[in-house]
């Protein structure tokens with residue numbers, strides 16, 4: 204079984220976001236980057252499926268700057284077999300990103316293409332199902348666990364109020380959320396081996412964006428809060444304030 | 453004049469309340485552009501009737517798209533039927549809800565229409581015929597103002613952000629039959645397993661009671677469940693990631709950058725320290741209340757009201773005091 208995992212390099216979730224001069228991008232200097240956390244779940248799912256099948260390869264695919272190679276090497280160190288970097292600058296437009304990724308995936312031999320449920324930078328939550336449409340493949344989103352048997356992927360989807368079980372016929376697409384998969388750590392051996400694994404680089408094709416970010420702003424600060432008091436005796440005053448001042452009870 | 457389509461959600465034959473927010477937002481856009489609002493729900497027979505009440509929020513027309521082969525959960529069929537409908541009516545904008553089902557559906561429709569999609573929008577403006585939206589990025593650590601080129605403009609709105617407005621119309625309900633074969637299939641819904649107690653999703657609740665690692669043990673959750681119950685049916689339970697990672701609560705309840713983003717009118721952070729990834733998911737809540745025994749906990753930096761003290765003493769007292777209010 205061959206699986207391709209699409210991964211994006213994003214600012215570490217600890218990073219404080221500052222707006223760059225010009226006001227349409229964030230300050231990139233000094234930002235630490237990581238693989239988007241949900242993409243780590245997708246990669247772990249892929250590794251477990253291929254290990255379970257005892258045959259096949261996991262390929263990583265990323266559309267991003269030269270520096271995204273670091274994230275791809277990190278994924279190779281975890282056990283992916285090969286990686287492809289489409290060099291370019293993905294903006295906020297997920298539809299443009301989906302077309303770039305689908306161009307590379309189309310005609311490729313992946314039985315399953317996995318995505319994170321969302322990339323935690325633009326938070327668009329859309330690229331996976333869009334790629335599925337472009338490839339004309341069935342797609343299950345928000346998948347907490349996936350099993351493959353005889354050409355069918357059984358997906359447990361995290362939905363409102365519970366889990367929905369969906370079967371999709373391979374070749375297929377799925378977006379992975381937190382659930383069964385606990386991302387592994389890279390071993391020293393894995394890190395050494397990653398250096399010798401194939402990492403193809405090519406220029407991404409141009410994809411015109413249909414969305415223009417006109418401005419980025421820091422969110423307005425919350426008004427100064429206050430400590431109502433200490434211990435259970437403060438409860439009466441809290442409830443009074445919630446009712447009379449904030450008018451939320 | 454090309455109108456605005458509001459995509460309504462009907463589940464188990466019942467209209468979901470978030471759809472009233474969607475129609476209200478669509479009404480605002482349509483008024484600015486000078487067009488009509490159409491509310492459409494896709495599903496089985498009778499789906500249009502369930503969406504009928506949306507006339508109260510200003511839907512000039514309500515459409516039930518009855519798609520051949522549709523069953524609950526068949527998002528592939530809904531997407532194909534909706535895309536065909538949008539093509540036939542040439543709407544200027546299409547508004548979805550950024551709910552679980554909406555997030556599943558909207559990107560498929562966008563791809564079929566060869567259009568970009570703006571998700572999780574928190575504000576919409578019309579500027580000289582263009583639609584400009586505000587959407588939080590980096591989990592709310594920044595706000596992006598984005599202009600969409602071309603039509604239709606597809607967007608999904610974050611639940612609990614847009615006010616429900618009353619703007620009643622005498623809308624007729626129309627039934628449209630669809631038989632979308634292309635781009636569907638290979639997708640079978642095999643079953644549904646309900647998780648205990650989670651009737652209301654945390655991202656759609658008006659009040660959220662979240663617990664953190666300071667709750668010490670999952671067996672203490674009845675304390676928060678009781679507070680939630682005292683707050684009524686519009687309240688849901690939430691959790692920090694520490695609690696979810698420990699297996700105390702399901703991931704569906706996790707609030708934060710790698711969980712749900714919530715915008716309730718009232719958020720209780722009970723024994724949660726307030727890490728940056730947690731704040732990212734709840735800092736746009738209406739009123740934030742924090743209970744923590746550490747007066748220096750970062751959660752107090754965003755809380756409107758805080759109590760420093762032991763959650764095990766405070767939470768039960770709070771539930772009691774809220775019940776007393778209601779008895780008055």
Ligand SMILES: Cc1cc2nc3c(=O)[nH]c(=O)nc-3n(C[C@H](O)[C@H](O)[C@H](O)COP(=O)(O)OP(=O)(O)OC[C@H]3O[C@@H](n4cnc5c(N)ncnc54)[C@H](O)[C@@H]3O)c2cc1C
Nearest residue numbers: 664665666692693694708709710723725727729730745763
């Ligand atoms: C990639 C990444 C993504 C993440 N995503 C998320 C996310 O989506 N959501 C999220 O929440 N976190 C997320 N985190 C984790 C985050 O960094 C914190 O570790 C986590 O939020 C801490 O949870 P907590 O506040 O429950 O626990 P702690 O930080 O351990 O805080 C417990 C608090 O309880 C208080 N306390 C203890 N006992 C009592 C008592 N008896 N009465 C009152 N107060 C008491 C303590 O003073 C303390 O403030 C993420 C981290 C990473 C690296």
Ligand SMILES: Nc1ncnc2c1ncn2[C@@H]1O[C@H](COP(=O)(O)O)[C@@H](O)[C@H]1O
Nearest residue numbers: 209210266318319321322327328329330
């Ligand atoms: N530039 C990119 N390169 C590779 N994969 C991406 C890229 N952008 C998004 N993805 C994939 O699509 C998922 C959803 O992203 P998004 O729709 O932007 O939230 C991510 O978790 C990745 O799996």
